[in-house]
Amino acid sequence: AKNYRDFPSIIKYSKMAELYLIPKLKENDKDWEYIFIDRAFAYAAIKKYELSLKDYLYVVNDLKIKDAESYNSIGLIYDIKGDKSKAKEYYKKSIKLGSETAENNLKELEKEEKK
Numbered sequence: 001a002k003n004y005r006d007f008p009s010i011i012k013y014s015k016m017a018e019l020y021l022i023p024k025l026k027e028n029d030k031d032w033e034y035i036f037i038d039r040a041f042a043y044a045a046i047k048k049y050e051l052s053l054k055d056y057l058y059v060v061n062d063l064k065i066k067d068a069e070s071y072n073s074i075g076l077i078y079d080i081k082g083d084k085s086k087a088k089e090y091y092k093k094s095i096k097l098g099s100e101t102a103e104n105n106l107k108e109l110e111k112e113e114k115k
Contacts, residue, residue, distance in 0.1 A: 007042040007043075007045050007046050033059070033063050033065055036055045036056075036058055036059050036063070037055070037056070037059055037065075037067065037069075037070060039055050040052045040053075040054075040055035040056040040059065040070070040073065041073070043055065044073060044076075044077065049077050049080060049081065052073070052077060053074065053077045053078075056070050056073055056074045056077070057074065060074070060093075066097060067097075068094045068097035068098055068099040068102065069094075069099070069101075071090050071091075071093040071094035071097065071099070071102065072090070072091065072094040072099050072101055072102040072105065074090040075087045075088070075089075075090035075091040075093075075094060075102060075105060075106075076105065078090060079105070079109060084109060084113065087105075087109060088106060088109065090102075091103075091105050091106040091109070092106065
């Protein structure tokens with residue numbers, strides 16, 4: 001069976017949640033913060049990297065969520081965009097939070113740079 005996620009719907013409903021639900025949820029529930037992580041992932045999946053980066057940076061900088069996967073994803077986006085310095089910076093932040101995936105990504109990036 002094919003595992004299919006409807007990324008456009010995730011984006012649509014996360015935008016609606018951001019506008020209408022989040023102001024009410026902020027007071028009682030911390031899970032609303034993860035709407036941005038889900039939306040960032042969805043944007044990346046459909047190759048809308050600038051929008052994905054915006055949401056991921058909002059998560060780690062404005063919401064102050066220390067999420068290894070978010071830092072790794074930011075690193076990946078910078079890597080795709082060709083900003084290897086920024087990619088390394090965010091891979092290292094992810095590694096500090098225990099991400100083996102970011103460790104592998106950093107090794108691959110460093111290997112590419114030696115070529």
